[in-house]
Amino acid sequence: MTGEGRLLALVATQDRGAFHLLYDQYANAVYRYALSILRKPHLAEEVLQETMMAVWKGARHFKGRSKALTWILGIARNQAHSLIRKEAKGQRLPETDSSAETRDPTRNLHVDLCVQEALETLSPMHREVMHLVFYENLSMREIADMLGIPEGTVKSRMHHARQAMAKELT
Amino acid sequence: MSICQTVQDWMPWYVSGHLEATKMGRLARHIDSCEACQKELAHVIQLRHQFALAVDATPVPIDRVWDVLSPTLDAPKKARIDVGSFLIGVHFAIAADNQRMPVQGNLKVLGHKVQIIGRRKKGA
Missing domain, CATH: 2.60.40 (Immunoglobulin-like)
Known part of the structure:
Protein backbone atom coordinates (compact mmCIF):
# COMPACT_ATOMS: atom_id res chain seq x y z
CA MET A 1 0.00 0.00 0.00
CA THR A 2 1.28 3.48 -0.83
CA GLY A 3 1.85 6.19 1.78
CA GLU A 4 -1.32 7.96 0.73
CA GLY A 5 -3.24 4.67 0.91
CA ARG A 6 -1.94 4.07 4.45
CA LEU A 7 -2.98 7.60 5.41
CA LEU A 8 -6.52 6.99 4.12
CA ALA A 9 -6.59 3.63 5.91
CA LEU A 10 -5.81 5.45 9.16
CA VAL A 11 -8.50 8.04 8.42
CA ALA A 12 -10.92 5.14 7.90
CA THR A 13 -10.27 4.16 11.54
CA GLN A 14 -11.34 7.73 12.49
CA ASP A 15 -7.77 8.74 13.40
CA ARG A 16 -8.05 12.52 13.78
CA GLY A 17 -4.28 13.08 13.56
CA ALA A 18 -4.14 11.24 10.23
CA PHE A 19 -7.14 13.21 9.00
CA HIS A 20 -5.46 16.49 9.88
CA LEU A 21 -2.37 15.39 7.94
CA LEU A 22 -4.51 14.39 4.98
CA TYR A 23 -6.36 17.70 5.15
CA ASP A 24 -3.07 19.63 5.11
CA GLN A 25 -1.89 17.56 2.17
CA TYR A 26 -4.99 17.84 -0.05
CA ALA A 27 -6.95 20.95 0.99
CA ASN A 28 -5.13 23.23 -1.47
CA ALA A 29 -5.74 20.87 -4.37
CA VAL A 30 -9.43 20.42 -3.51
CA TYR A 31 -10.09 24.14 -3.08
CA ARG A 32 -8.27 25.15 -6.26
CA TYR A 33 -9.90 22.41 -8.31
CA ALA A 34 -13.34 23.43 -7.01
CA LEU A 35 -12.54 27.04 -7.83
CA SER A 36 -11.57 26.03 -11.38
CA ILE A 37 -15.08 24.61 -11.81
CA LEU A 38 -17.15 27.11 -9.81
CA ARG A 39 -15.11 30.37 -10.03
CA LYS A 40 -16.66 31.56 -6.74
CA PRO A 41 -14.45 31.43 -3.62
CA HIS A 42 -17.35 30.98 -1.18
CA LEU A 43 -18.62 27.97 -3.14
CA ALA A 44 -15.12 26.47 -3.45
CA GLU A 45 -14.79 26.85 0.32
CA GLU A 46 -18.03 24.96 0.81
CA VAL A 47 -16.85 22.22 -1.55
CA LEU A 48 -13.61 21.90 0.42
CA GLN A 49 -15.56 21.48 3.65
CA GLU A 50 -18.06 18.98 2.22
CA THR A 51 -15.37 16.99 0.41
CA MET A 52 -13.21 16.64 3.50
CA MET A 53 -16.22 15.59 5.57
CA ALA A 54 -17.06 12.97 2.92
CA VAL A 55 -13.45 11.72 3.06
CA TRP A 56 -13.62 11.53 6.87
CA LYS A 57 -16.82 9.49 6.70
CA GLY A 58 -16.00 7.43 3.62
CA ALA A 59 -12.24 6.77 3.64
CA ARG A 60 -12.93 3.03 3.99
CA HIS A 61 -14.31 3.09 0.44
CA PHE A 62 -10.90 3.97 -1.03
CA LYS A 63 -9.67 0.75 -2.64
CA GLY A 64 -6.35 2.00 -3.98
CA ARG A 65 -7.36 1.54 -7.63
CA SER A 66 -6.46 5.19 -8.28
CA LYS A 67 -4.25 7.77 -6.63
CA ALA A 68 -5.69 9.24 -3.44
CA LEU A 69 -5.55 12.65 -5.13
CA THR A 70 -7.79 11.63 -8.03
CA TRP A 71 -10.18 9.82 -5.64
CA ILE A 72 -10.49 12.95 -3.47
CA LEU A 73 -10.80 15.26 -6.48
CA GLY A 74 -13.55 12.98 -7.79
CA ILE A 75 -15.48 13.57 -4.57
CA ALA A 76 -14.84 17.31 -4.87
CA ARG A 77 -16.17 17.22 -8.42
CA ASN A 78 -19.40 15.57 -7.29
CA GLN A 79 -19.77 18.15 -4.52
CA ALA A 80 -19.15 21.02 -6.96
CA HIS A 81 -21.74 19.73 -9.40
CA SER A 82 -24.20 19.23 -6.57
CA LEU A 83 -23.75 22.92 -5.65
CA ILE A 84 -24.23 23.93 -9.28
CA ARG A 85 -27.54 22.03 -9.31
CA LYS A 86 -28.60 23.71 -6.03
CA GLU A 87 -27.67 27.13 -7.41
CA ALA A 88 -29.76 26.44 -10.48
CA LYS A 89 -32.73 25.59 -8.24
CA GLY A 90 -32.19 28.73 -6.16
CA GLN A 91 -31.48 26.71 -2.99
CA ARG A 92 -28.19 28.39 -2.18
CA LEU A 93 -27.30 30.58 0.78
CA PRO A 94 -26.15 34.17 0.05
CA GLU A 95 -22.47 34.73 -0.62
CA THR A 96 -20.27 35.34 2.40
CA ASP A 97 -17.44 37.87 2.33
CA SER A 98 -14.13 36.17 1.54
CA SER A 99 -12.36 39.39 0.61
CA ALA A 100 -10.13 39.23 3.67
CA GLU A 101 -7.86 36.84 1.76
CA THR A 102 -5.04 38.60 -0.04
CA ARG A 103 -2.77 37.66 -2.89
CA ASP A 104 0.95 37.27 -2.52
CA PRO A 105 2.22 40.85 -3.10
CA THR A 106 5.53 39.66 -4.54
CA ARG A 107 3.79 38.05 -7.51
CA ASN A 108 3.59 39.44 -11.01
CA LEU A 109 -0.01 40.55 -10.74
CA HIS A 110 -0.27 41.69 -14.34
CA VAL A 111 0.53 38.24 -15.74
CA ASP A 112 -1.65 36.53 -13.11
CA LEU A 113 -4.59 38.79 -13.92
CA CYS A 114 -4.19 38.33 -17.68
CA VAL A 115 -4.23 34.56 -17.23
CA GLN A 116 -7.14 34.76 -14.78
CA GLU A 117 -9.12 36.89 -17.23
CA ALA A 118 -8.35 34.49 -20.06
CA LEU A 119 -9.45 31.59 -17.85
CA GLU A 120 -12.80 33.28 -17.26
CA THR A 121 -13.50 33.04 -20.98
CA LEU A 122 -13.12 29.25 -20.99
CA SER A 123 -16.10 26.98 -20.52
CA PRO A 124 -16.06 25.12 -17.18
CA MET A 125 -15.25 21.78 -18.80
CA HIS A 126 -12.28 23.23 -20.70
CA ARG A 127 -11.02 25.09 -17.63
CA GLU A 128 -11.35 21.93 -15.56
CA VAL A 129 -9.27 19.81 -17.93
CA MET A 130 -6.62 22.51 -18.24
CA HIS A 131 -6.40 22.68 -14.45
CA LEU A 132 -5.99 18.92 -14.13
CA VAL A 133 -3.28 18.82 -16.81
CA PHE A 134 -1.30 21.97 -16.07
CA TYR A 135 -1.74 22.24 -12.31
CA GLU A 136 -2.40 18.74 -11.00
CA ASN A 137 -0.10 17.18 -13.57
CA LEU A 138 -2.44 14.24 -14.21
CA SER A 139 -2.05 11.87 -17.12
CA MET A 140 -4.65 11.63 -19.88
CA ARG A 141 -5.79 8.23 -18.52
CA GLU A 142 -6.18 9.57 -14.96
CA ILE A 143 -8.28 12.51 -16.16
CA ALA A 144 -10.40 10.28 -18.39
CA ASP A 145 -11.08 7.89 -15.49
CA MET A 146 -11.84 10.72 -13.10
CA LEU A 147 -14.26 12.52 -15.42
CA GLY A 148 -15.72 9.34 -16.91
CA ILE A 149 -14.95 10.36 -20.49
CA PRO A 150 -12.78 8.83 -23.26
CA GLU A 151 -9.11 9.83 -23.49
CA GLY A 152 -9.82 11.35 -26.91
CA THR A 153 -12.32 13.72 -25.30
CA VAL A 154 -9.73 14.79 -22.73
CA LYS A 155 -7.32 15.53 -25.56
CA SER A 156 -9.88 17.50 -27.56
CA ARG A 157 -11.01 19.52 -24.51
CA MET A 158 -7.38 20.38 -23.84
CA HIS A 159 -6.90 21.34 -27.48
CA HIS A 160 -9.88 23.73 -27.38
CA ALA A 161 -8.82 25.14 -24.01
CA ARG A 162 -5.33 25.94 -25.33
CA GLN A 163 -6.73 27.51 -28.48
CA ALA A 164 -9.06 29.74 -26.45
CA MET A 165 -6.29 30.74 -24.04
CA ALA A 166 -3.88 31.51 -26.88
CA LYS A 167 -6.54 33.71 -28.51
CA GLU A 168 -7.12 35.62 -25.26
CA LEU A 169 -3.46 36.02 -24.34
CA THR A 170 -2.21 37.29 -27.71
CA MET B 1 -5.00 15.30 -39.24
CA SER B 2 -1.40 16.43 -39.91
CA ILE B 3 1.55 15.02 -37.97
CA CYS B 4 2.12 18.46 -36.44
CA GLN B 5 -1.48 18.60 -35.18
CA THR B 6 -1.17 15.13 -33.62
CA VAL B 7 2.14 16.04 -31.99
CA GLN B 8 0.75 19.33 -30.69
CA ASP B 9 -2.30 17.62 -29.16
CA TRP B 10 0.03 15.37 -27.14
CA MET B 11 2.29 18.25 -26.07
CA PRO B 12 0.74 19.02 -22.65
CA TRP B 13 1.51 15.45 -21.59
CA TYR B 14 4.88 15.47 -23.37
CA VAL B 15 5.83 18.47 -21.22
CA SER B 16 4.67 16.76 -18.02
CA GLY B 17 6.46 13.51 -18.98
CA HIS B 18 3.25 11.47 -18.87
CA LEU B 19 3.82 9.57 -22.11
CA GLU B 20 5.32 6.15 -22.62
CA ALA B 21 8.98 6.12 -23.66
CA THR B 22 8.38 5.20 -27.31
CA LYS B 23 5.83 7.99 -27.78
CA MET B 24 8.10 10.48 -26.01
CA GLY B 25 10.90 9.48 -28.42
CA ARG B 26 8.71 9.86 -31.51
CA LEU B 27 7.50 13.29 -30.41
CA ALA B 28 11.02 14.42 -29.50
CA ARG B 29 12.34 13.42 -32.94
CA HIS B 30 9.54 15.27 -34.73
CA ILE B 31 9.92 18.39 -32.59
CA ASP B 32 13.69 18.42 -33.21
CA SER B 33 13.04 18.66 -36.93
CA CYS B 34 9.97 20.93 -36.99
CA GLU B 35 10.17 24.65 -36.35
CA ALA B 36 6.39 25.10 -35.96
CA CYS B 37 6.24 22.41 -33.29
CA GLN B 38 9.27 23.88 -31.48
CA LYS B 39 7.41 27.18 -31.36
CA GLU B 40 4.24 25.49 -30.11
CA LEU B 41 6.21 23.58 -27.48
CA ALA B 42 7.57 26.88 -26.16
CA HIS B 43 3.98 28.20 -26.00
CA VAL B 44 2.78 25.16 -24.06
CA ILE B 45 5.65 25.42 -21.56
CA GLN B 46 4.99 29.12 -21.07
CA LEU B 47 1.22 28.69 -20.72
CA ARG B 48 1.69 25.85 -18.20
CA HIS B 49 4.03 28.03 -16.16
CA GLN B 50 1.71 31.06 -16.24
CA PHE B 51 -1.28 28.92 -15.41
CA ALA B 52 0.45 27.41 -12.37
CA LEU B 53 1.52 30.86 -11.17
CA ALA B 54 -2.01 32.23 -11.52
CA VAL B 55 -3.50 29.29 -9.61
CA ASP B 56 -0.80 29.48 -6.93
CA ALA B 57 -1.63 33.15 -6.43
CA THR B 58 -5.16 32.24 -5.37
CA PRO B 59 -5.45 32.38 -1.58
CA VAL B 60 -6.78 29.20 0.03
CA PRO B 61 -8.73 29.52 3.31
CA ILE B 62 -7.11 26.38 4.77
CA ASP B 63 -7.26 27.38 8.44
CA ARG B 64 -10.74 28.90 8.29
CA VAL B 65 -12.25 25.76 6.77
CA TRP B 66 -10.39 23.52 9.22
CA ASP B 67 -11.73 25.58 12.11
CA VAL B 68 -15.28 25.00 10.84
CA LEU B 69 -14.72 21.36 9.92
CA SER B 70 -12.81 20.10 12.92
CA PRO B 71 -15.55 20.46 15.60
CA THR B 72 -18.07 18.65 13.38
CA LEU B 73 -16.01 15.47 12.90
CA ASP B 74 -17.48 13.63 15.85
Missing part, protein backbone atom coordinates in the same frame (compact mmCIF):
# COMPACT_ATOMS: atom_id res chain seq x y z
CA ALA B 75 -20.79 15.43 15.89
CA PRO B 76 -23.16 13.53 18.16
CA LYS B 77 -26.83 13.19 17.39
CA LYS B 78 -28.68 16.09 19.00
CA ALA B 79 -32.15 14.62 18.99
CA ARG B 80 -34.06 11.55 17.95
CA ILE B 81 -37.77 10.87 18.20
CA ASP B 82 -39.29 7.47 17.48
CA VAL B 83 -43.00 6.94 17.26
CA GLY B 84 -44.66 3.72 16.25
CA SER B 85 -45.91 0.35 17.09
CA PHE B 86 -44.00 -2.86 16.66
CA LEU B 87 -47.27 -4.77 16.90
CA ILE B 88 -48.96 -3.13 13.94
CA GLY B 89 -45.64 -2.77 12.05
CA VAL B 90 -45.73 1.00 11.53
CA HIS B 91 -42.84 3.13 12.78
CA PHE B 92 -41.79 6.75 12.23
CA ALA B 93 -38.39 8.15 13.29
CA ILE B 94 -36.96 11.64 12.98
CA ALA B 95 -33.34 12.52 13.88
CA ALA B 96 -31.20 15.65 13.85
CA ASP B 97 -27.50 16.28 14.35
CA ASN B 98 -25.32 19.37 14.10
CA GLN B 99 -23.79 18.56 10.73
CA ARG B 100 -25.07 19.81 7.44
CA MET B 101 -27.93 17.32 7.08
CA PRO B 102 -30.09 18.41 9.98
CA VAL B 103 -33.15 16.20 9.76
CA GLN B 104 -33.89 12.69 8.58
CA GLY B 105 -37.20 10.90 8.77
CA ASN B 106 -37.94 7.23 8.15
CA LEU B 107 -41.20 5.38 7.94
CA LYS B 108 -41.05 1.66 8.66
CA VAL B 109 -43.94 -0.36 7.32
CA LEU B 110 -44.01 -4.08 8.05
CA GLY B 111 -40.24 -4.14 8.51
CA HIS B 112 -39.42 -2.19 5.31
CA LYS B 113 -37.70 1.16 5.96
CA VAL B 114 -38.69 4.03 3.67
CA GLN B 115 -36.81 7.34 3.94
CA ILE B 116 -39.28 10.17 3.60
CA ILE B 117 -37.24 13.20 4.79
CA GLY B 118 -33.57 13.95 4.10
CA ARG B 119 -31.06 12.59 1.63
CA ARG B 120 -30.33 8.91 1.14
CA LYS B 121 -26.84 7.85 2.18
CA LYS B 122 -24.43 7.28 -0.66
CA GLY B 123 -20.95 5.78 -0.72
CA ALA B 124 -18.17 8.40 -0.83
Whole structure:
Protein backbone atom coordinates (compact mmCIF):
# COMPACT_ATOMS: atom_id res chain seq x y z
CA MET A 1 0.00 0.00 0.00
CA THR A 2 1.28 3.48 -0.83
CA GLY A 3 1.85 6.19 1.78
CA GLU A 4 -1.32 7.96 0.73
CA GLY A 5 -3.24 4.67 0.91
CA ARG A 6 -1.94 4.07 4.45
CA LEU A 7 -2.98 7.60 5.41
CA LEU A 8 -6.52 6.99 4.12
CA ALA A 9 -6.59 3.63 5.91
CA LEU A 10 -5.81 5.45 9.16
CA VAL A 11 -8.50 8.04 8.42
CA ALA A 12 -10.92 5.14 7.90
CA THR A 13 -10.27 4.16 11.54
CA GLN A 14 -11.34 7.73 12.49
CA ASP A 15 -7.77 8.74 13.40
CA ARG A 16 -8.05 12.52 13.78
CA GLY A 17 -4.28 13.08 13.56
CA ALA A 18 -4.14 11.24 10.23
CA PHE A 19 -7.14 13.21 9.00
CA HIS A 20 -5.46 16.49 9.88
CA LEU A 21 -2.37 15.39 7.94
CA LEU A 22 -4.51 14.39 4.98
CA TYR A 23 -6.36 17.70 5.15
CA ASP A 24 -3.07 19.63 5.11
CA GLN A 25 -1.89 17.56 2.17
CA TYR A 26 -4.99 17.84 -0.05
CA ALA A 27 -6.95 20.95 0.99
CA ASN A 28 -5.13 23.23 -1.47
CA ALA A 29 -5.74 20.87 -4.37
CA VAL A 30 -9.43 20.42 -3.51
CA TYR A 31 -10.09 24.14 -3.08
CA ARG A 32 -8.27 25.15 -6.26
CA TYR A 33 -9.90 22.41 -8.31
CA ALA A 34 -13.34 23.43 -7.01
CA LEU A 35 -12.54 27.04 -7.83
CA SER A 36 -11.57 26.03 -11.38
CA ILE A 37 -15.08 24.61 -11.81
CA LEU A 38 -17.15 27.11 -9.81
CA ARG A 39 -15.11 30.37 -10.03
CA LYS A 40 -16.66 31.56 -6.74
CA PRO A 41 -14.45 31.43 -3.62
CA HIS A 42 -17.35 30.98 -1.18
CA LEU A 43 -18.62 27.97 -3.14
CA ALA A 44 -15.12 26.47 -3.45
CA GLU A 45 -14.79 26.85 0.32
CA GLU A 46 -18.03 24.96 0.81
CA VAL A 47 -16.85 22.22 -1.55
CA LEU A 48 -13.61 21.90 0.42
CA GLN A 49 -15.56 21.48 3.65
CA GLU A 50 -18.06 18.98 2.22
CA THR A 51 -15.37 16.99 0.41
CA MET A 52 -13.21 16.64 3.50
CA MET A 53 -16.22 15.59 5.57
CA ALA A 54 -17.06 12.97 2.92
CA VAL A 55 -13.45 11.72 3.06
CA TRP A 56 -13.62 11.53 6.87
CA LYS A 57 -16.82 9.49 6.70
CA GLY A 58 -16.00 7.43 3.62
CA ALA A 59 -12.24 6.77 3.64
CA ARG A 60 -12.93 3.03 3.99
CA HIS A 61 -14.31 3.09 0.44
CA PHE A 62 -10.90 3.97 -1.03
CA LYS A 63 -9.67 0.75 -2.64
CA GLY A 64 -6.35 2.00 -3.98
CA ARG A 65 -7.36 1.54 -7.63
CA SER A 66 -6.46 5.19 -8.28
CA LYS A 67 -4.25 7.77 -6.63
CA ALA A 68 -5.69 9.24 -3.44
CA LEU A 69 -5.55 12.65 -5.13
CA THR A 70 -7.79 11.63 -8.03
CA TRP A 71 -10.18 9.82 -5.64
CA ILE A 72 -10.49 12.95 -3.47
CA LEU A 73 -10.80 15.26 -6.48
CA GLY A 74 -13.55 12.98 -7.79
CA ILE A 75 -15.48 13.57 -4.57
CA ALA A 76 -14.84 17.31 -4.87
CA ARG A 77 -16.17 17.22 -8.42
CA ASN A 78 -19.40 15.57 -7.29
CA GLN A 79 -19.77 18.15 -4.52
CA ALA A 80 -19.15 21.02 -6.96
CA HIS A 81 -21.74 19.73 -9.40
CA SER A 82 -24.20 19.23 -6.57
CA LEU A 83 -23.75 22.92 -5.65
CA ILE A 84 -24.23 23.93 -9.28
CA ARG A 85 -27.54 22.03 -9.31
CA LYS A 86 -28.60 23.71 -6.03
CA GLU A 87 -27.67 27.13 -7.41
CA ALA A 88 -29.76 26.44 -10.48
CA LYS A 89 -32.73 25.59 -8.24
CA GLY A 90 -32.19 28.73 -6.16
CA GLN A 91 -31.48 26.71 -2.99
CA ARG A 92 -28.19 28.39 -2.18
CA LEU A 93 -27.30 30.58 0.78
CA PRO A 94 -26.15 34.17 0.05
CA GLU A 95 -22.47 34.73 -0.62
CA THR A 96 -20.27 35.34 2.40
CA ASP A 97 -17.44 37.87 2.33
CA SER A 98 -14.13 36.17 1.54
CA SER A 99 -12.36 39.39 0.61
CA ALA A 100 -10.13 39.23 3.67
CA GLU A 101 -7.86 36.84 1.76
CA THR A 102 -5.04 38.60 -0.04
CA ARG A 103 -2.77 37.66 -2.89
CA ASP A 104 0.95 37.27 -2.52
CA PRO A 105 2.22 40.85 -3.10
CA THR A 106 5.53 39.66 -4.54
CA ARG A 107 3.79 38.05 -7.51
CA ASN A 108 3.59 39.44 -11.01
CA LEU A 109 -0.01 40.55 -10.74
CA HIS A 110 -0.27 41.69 -14.34
CA VAL A 111 0.53 38.24 -15.74
CA ASP A 112 -1.65 36.53 -13.11
CA LEU A 113 -4.59 38.79 -13.92
CA CYS A 114 -4.19 38.33 -17.68
CA VAL A 115 -4.23 34.56 -17.23
CA GLN A 116 -7.14 34.76 -14.78
CA GLU A 117 -9.12 36.89 -17.23
CA ALA A 118 -8.35 34.49 -20.06
CA LEU A 119 -9.45 31.59 -17.85
CA GLU A 120 -12.80 33.28 -17.26
CA THR A 121 -13.50 33.04 -20.98
CA LEU A 122 -13.12 29.25 -20.99
CA SER A 123 -16.10 26.98 -20.52
CA PRO A 124 -16.06 25.12 -17.18
CA MET A 125 -15.25 21.78 -18.80
CA HIS A 126 -12.28 23.23 -20.70
CA ARG A 127 -11.02 25.09 -17.63
CA GLU A 128 -11.35 21.93 -15.56
CA VAL A 129 -9.27 19.81 -17.93
CA MET A 130 -6.62 22.51 -18.24
CA HIS A 131 -6.40 22.68 -14.45
CA LEU A 132 -5.99 18.92 -14.13
CA VAL A 133 -3.28 18.82 -16.81
CA PHE A 134 -1.30 21.97 -16.07
CA TYR A 135 -1.74 22.24 -12.31
CA GLU A 136 -2.40 18.74 -11.00
CA ASN A 137 -0.10 17.18 -13.57
CA LEU A 138 -2.44 14.24 -14.21
CA SER A 139 -2.05 11.87 -17.12
CA MET A 140 -4.65 11.63 -19.88
CA ARG A 141 -5.79 8.23 -18.52
CA GLU A 142 -6.18 9.57 -14.96
CA ILE A 143 -8.28 12.51 -16.16
CA ALA A 144 -10.40 10.28 -18.39
CA ASP A 145 -11.08 7.89 -15.49
CA MET A 146 -11.84 10.72 -13.10
CA LEU A 147 -14.26 12.52 -15.42
CA GLY A 148 -15.72 9.34 -16.91
CA ILE A 149 -14.95 10.36 -20.49
CA PRO A 150 -12.78 8.83 -23.26
CA GLU A 151 -9.11 9.83 -23.49
CA GLY A 152 -9.82 11.35 -26.91
CA THR A 153 -12.32 13.72 -25.30
CA VAL A 154 -9.73 14.79 -22.73
CA LYS A 155 -7.32 15.53 -25.56
CA SER A 156 -9.88 17.50 -27.56
CA ARG A 157 -11.01 19.52 -24.51
CA MET A 158 -7.38 20.38 -23.84
CA HIS A 159 -6.90 21.34 -27.48
CA HIS A 160 -9.88 23.73 -27.38
CA ALA A 161 -8.82 25.14 -24.01
CA ARG A 162 -5.33 25.94 -25.33
CA GLN A 163 -6.73 27.51 -28.48
CA ALA A 164 -9.06 29.74 -26.45
CA MET A 165 -6.29 30.74 -24.04
CA ALA A 166 -3.88 31.51 -26.88
CA LYS A 167 -6.54 33.71 -28.51
CA GLU A 168 -7.12 35.62 -25.26
CA LEU A 169 -3.46 36.02 -24.34
CA THR A 170 -2.21 37.29 -27.71
CA MET B 1 -5.00 15.30 -39.24
CA SER B 2 -1.40 16.43 -39.91
CA ILE B 3 1.55 15.02 -37.97
CA CYS B 4 2.12 18.46 -36.44
CA GLN B 5 -1.48 18.60 -35.18
CA THR B 6 -1.17 15.13 -33.62
CA VAL B 7 2.14 16.04 -31.99
CA GLN B 8 0.75 19.33 -30.69
CA ASP B 9 -2.30 17.62 -29.16
CA TRP B 10 0.03 15.37 -27.14
CA MET B 11 2.29 18.25 -26.07
CA PRO B 12 0.74 19.02 -22.65
CA TRP B 13 1.51 15.45 -21.59
CA TYR B 14 4.88 15.47 -23.37
CA VAL B 15 5.83 18.47 -21.22
CA SER B 16 4.67 16.76 -18.02
CA GLY B 17 6.46 13.51 -18.98
CA HIS B 18 3.25 11.47 -18.87
CA LEU B 19 3.82 9.57 -22.11
CA GLU B 20 5.32 6.15 -22.62
CA ALA B 21 8.98 6.12 -23.66
CA THR B 22 8.38 5.20 -27.31
CA LYS B 23 5.83 7.99 -27.78
CA MET B 24 8.10 10.48 -26.01
CA GLY B 25 10.90 9.48 -28.42
CA ARG B 26 8.71 9.86 -31.51
CA LEU B 27 7.50 13.29 -30.41
CA ALA B 28 11.02 14.42 -29.50
CA ARG B 29 12.34 13.42 -32.94
CA HIS B 30 9.54 15.27 -34.73
CA ILE B 31 9.92 18.39 -32.59
CA ASP B 32 13.69 18.42 -33.21
CA SER B 33 13.04 18.66 -36.93
CA CYS B 34 9.97 20.93 -36.99
CA GLU B 35 10.17 24.65 -36.35
CA ALA B 36 6.39 25.10 -35.96
CA CYS B 37 6.24 22.41 -33.29
CA GLN B 38 9.27 23.88 -31.48
CA LYS B 39 7.41 27.18 -31.36
CA GLU B 40 4.24 25.49 -30.11
CA LEU B 41 6.21 23.58 -27.48
CA ALA B 42 7.57 26.88 -26.16
CA HIS B 43 3.98 28.20 -26.00
CA VAL B 44 2.78 25.16 -24.06
CA ILE B 45 5.65 25.42 -21.56
CA GLN B 46 4.99 29.12 -21.07
CA LEU B 47 1.22 28.69 -20.72
CA ARG B 48 1.69 25.85 -18.20
CA HIS B 49 4.03 28.03 -16.16
CA GLN B 50 1.71 31.06 -16.24
CA PHE B 51 -1.28 28.92 -15.41
CA ALA B 52 0.45 27.41 -12.37
CA LEU B 53 1.52 30.86 -11.17
CA ALA B 54 -2.01 32.23 -11.52
CA VAL B 55 -3.50 29.29 -9.61
CA ASP B 56 -0.80 29.48 -6.93
CA ALA B 57 -1.63 33.15 -6.43
CA THR B 58 -5.16 32.24 -5.37
CA PRO B 59 -5.45 32.38 -1.58
CA VAL B 60 -6.78 29.20 0.03
CA PRO B 61 -8.73 29.52 3.31
CA ILE B 62 -7.11 26.38 4.77
CA ASP B 63 -7.26 27.38 8.44
CA ARG B 64 -10.74 28.90 8.29
CA VAL B 65 -12.25 25.76 6.77
CA TRP B 66 -10.39 23.52 9.22
CA ASP B 67 -11.73 25.58 12.11
CA VAL B 68 -15.28 25.00 10.84
CA LEU B 69 -14.72 21.36 9.92
CA SER B 70 -12.81 20.10 12.92
CA PRO B 71 -15.55 20.46 15.60
CA THR B 72 -18.07 18.65 13.38
CA LEU B 73 -16.01 15.47 12.90
CA ASP B 74 -17.48 13.63 15.85
CA ALA B 75 -20.79 15.43 15.89
CA PRO B 76 -23.16 13.53 18.16
CA LYS B 77 -26.83 13.19 17.39
CA LYS B 78 -28.68 16.09 19.00
CA ALA B 79 -32.15 14.62 18.99
CA ARG B 80 -34.06 11.55 17.95
CA ILE B 81 -37.77 10.87 18.20
CA ASP B 82 -39.29 7.47 17.48
CA VAL B 83 -43.00 6.94 17.26
CA GLY B 84 -44.66 3.72 16.25
CA SER B 85 -45.91 0.35 17.09
CA PHE B 86 -44.00 -2.86 16.66
CA LEU B 87 -47.27 -4.77 16.90
CA ILE B 88 -48.96 -3.13 13.94
CA GLY B 89 -45.64 -2.77 12.05
CA VAL B 90 -45.73 1.00 11.53
CA HIS B 91 -42.84 3.13 12.78
CA PHE B 92 -41.79 6.75 12.23
CA ALA B 93 -38.39 8.15 13.29
CA ILE B 94 -36.96 11.64 12.98
CA ALA B 95 -33.34 12.52 13.88
CA ALA B 96 -31.20 15.65 13.85
CA ASP B 97 -27.50 16.28 14.35
CA ASN B 98 -25.32 19.37 14.10
CA GLN B 99 -23.79 18.56 10.73
CA ARG B 100 -25.07 19.81 7.44
CA MET B 101 -27.93 17.32 7.08
CA PRO B 102 -30.09 18.41 9.98
CA VAL B 103 -33.15 16.20 9.76
CA GLN B 104 -33.89 12.69 8.58
CA GLY B 105 -37.20 10.90 8.77
CA ASN B 106 -37.94 7.23 8.15
CA LEU B 107 -41.20 5.38 7.94
CA LYS B 108 -41.05 1.66 8.66
CA VAL B 109 -43.94 -0.36 7.32
CA LEU B 110 -44.01 -4.08 8.05
CA GLY B 111 -40.24 -4.14 8.51
CA HIS B 112 -39.42 -2.19 5.31
CA LYS B 113 -37.70 1.16 5.96
CA VAL B 114 -38.69 4.03 3.67
CA GLN B 115 -36.81 7.34 3.94
CA ILE B 116 -39.28 10.17 3.60
CA ILE B 117 -37.24 13.20 4.79
CA GLY B 118 -33.57 13.95 4.10
CA ARG B 119 -31.06 12.59 1.63
CA ARG B 120 -30.33 8.91 1.14
CA LYS B 121 -26.84 7.85 2.18
CA LYS B 122 -24.43 7.28 -0.66
CA GLY B 123 -20.95 5.78 -0.72
CA ALA B 124 -18.17 8.40 -0.83
